[in-house]
Amino acid sequence: MSSEKPTNNNDSIIKPELLGGFRDLLPAEALMTQKVVDTIRKVYESFGFVPLETPGMENRKVLLGNTDNFNKSIFLARIVRGIEDKKIANDSWDQDYTLRFDLTVPLARVIAAYPDLPKPFKRYQIGKVWRGERPQAGRYREFSQFDFDIIGSNSILADIEVIQVMYQSMKALGIDNFLIRFNTRKILNGLAEAVNCLDNSKELFRIIDKLDKIGLTGVKSELMRQPANEYDDTALAMTENKAEKVIAFLQIKSESSDDVLVKLQDFFGDSDDLGQSGLYELQKISKALTDLNIPQKNWKIDLSVARGLDYYTGPVFETTLTDIPEIGSVFSGGRFDGLTNRFIAGSNIAGVGASVGIDRLIVALQKLGLIDKRDSVTDVLVTIFDPELQKYSMDMVQELQQNGYNTELYLGDDYTFRAQFSYAAKKSIPFVVIIGPEEMASGKIQLKDMNARKQELLTKEECFANLKSSLGK
Structure with missing residues (x-):
């Protein structure tokens, strides 16, 4: 008897299983994503934006600059050639391969690397990005961004066009109740100057950005907070008078943009150059949106919009959905002049754009009932009565496809009608065509409407007319 132990196949x-913070998009989710992307892409292209693709992996210095001191959690990668490289794989990371954490820095590299690209350069890009943040509900380490940007234009018309694209994208998706809120870094710089806080403006803007979460009382408390210790450099320690001035600024609100602009003029007076520069930008944008007949219900000046102001240099935009504000911003962006300074010293190339949150937007569209969840793109399933009649079924598939209908031939091993109808139901295929001996003899076909649960014996012409009426093709 052999002394060898039996092999455990389970070994x-x-x-x-997936890695934490990553996910699969099964057909239903992938199809919804595709539909949203295709809809928005058409809007982008209607304004003349062209596609751009960049590698998912970049040189570490391209993404992070010449420093190892960065505050982003990133993914590094390296090349390993099997078990003989095990020691190398365990050594310190000395390779330059880094997964991108956004699409903007790769865009800057492209602009610097290809100076002959026509300016203004208008591009859109969809792609995966990776961030090594702690996974939590709704937040992943790998997710898609869908950006559009205008590079090389200092004109306020470019900022206005970004708002137009955001507006048209929401309308194309069937969303009517949304609000594009905008502000400008220059107005907030004017506020910082007015309260002698220009040197600590980043912290001031961070506190303002928390307004929705902590309210005016919380903002005032944060502004006046004293340092916890000698190392606490985030405390602004404002006097009550200065904190009250910030609160007065944040209370400048109105449904009328003209009222907001008048109140801003009163707040800054005639001597504040930074504030006046920002006021001019808001006036130009407001007038243009009015002239373009974009409804006032879909846009407003909101001085509390302070997102990413350590990054943006001019107007900033956020889009929220009026019916479900808890979803948060679904489309946001702003102006970011100086895009290529990392690559070309002093180039100061202007840029403005926005990014749509695809995952968040799909959740919103489902809640609003504006997108269907289907597991299939198929319009019609053609059954096989038995193997001897499969030629006729194949001919029917071809004819339906030639007439513009996405059509599947049933490819399962179980030819029972129960199995074939079950397949159609599981994939949400709306119509099933049946061709059996009786249909062959009469020159007709059976068309079953899976949603209405109705089956009819029709001529081929009647079948196509029915499909055209039901599917709009």
Whole structure:
């Protein structure tokens, strides 16, 4: 008798699990994503934006600059050639391969690397990005961004066009109740100057950005907070008078943009150059949106919009959905002049654009009932009555496809009608065509409407007319 132990086949079985913070998009989710992307892409292209693709992996210095001191959690990668490189794989990371954490820095590299690109350069890009942040509900380490940007234009018309694109994208998706809120870094710089806080403006803007979460009382408390210790350099320690001035600024609100502009003029007076520069930008944008007949219900000046102001240099935009504000911003962006300074010293190339949150937007569209969840793109399933009649079924598939209908031939091993109808139901295929001996003899076909649960014996012409009426094709 052999002394060898039997092999445990389970030892070679690998559990089909995902890494934390990553996810699969099964057909239903992938199809919804595709539909939203295609809809928005058409809007982008209607304004003349062209596609751009960049590698998912970049040189570390391209993404992070010449420093190892950065505050982003990133993914590094390296090349390993099997078990002989095990020691190398365990050594310190000395390679330059880094997964991108956004699409903007790669865009800057492209602009610097290809100076002959016509300016203004208008591009859109959709792609995966990776961030090594702690996974939590709704936040992943790998997710898609869908950006559009105008590079090389200092004109306020470019900022206005960004708002137009955001507006048209929301309308194309069937959303009517949304609000594009905008502000400008220059107005907030004027506020910082007015309260002698220009040197600590980043912290001031961070506190203002928390307004929705902590309210005016919380903002005032944060502004006046004293340092906790000698190392606490985030405390602004404002006097009550200065904190009250910030609160007065944040209370400048009105449904009328003209009222907001008048109140801003009163707040800054005639001597504040930074504030006046920002006021001019808001006036130009407001007038243009009015002239373009974009409804006032879909846009407003909101002085509390302070997102990313350590990054943006001019107007900033945020889009929220009026019916479900808890979703948060679904489309945001702003002006970011100086895009290529990392690559070309002093180039100061202007840029403005926005990014749509695809995942968040899909959740919103589902809640609003504006997008269907389907597991299939198929319009019609053609059944196989038995193998001897499969030629006729294949001919029917071809004819339906030639007439513009996404059509599947049933490819399962179980030819029972129960199995074939079950397949159609599971994939949400709306119509099933049946061709059996009786249909062959009469020159007709059976068309089953899976949603209405109705089956009819029709001529081919009647079948196509029915499909055209039901599917709009």
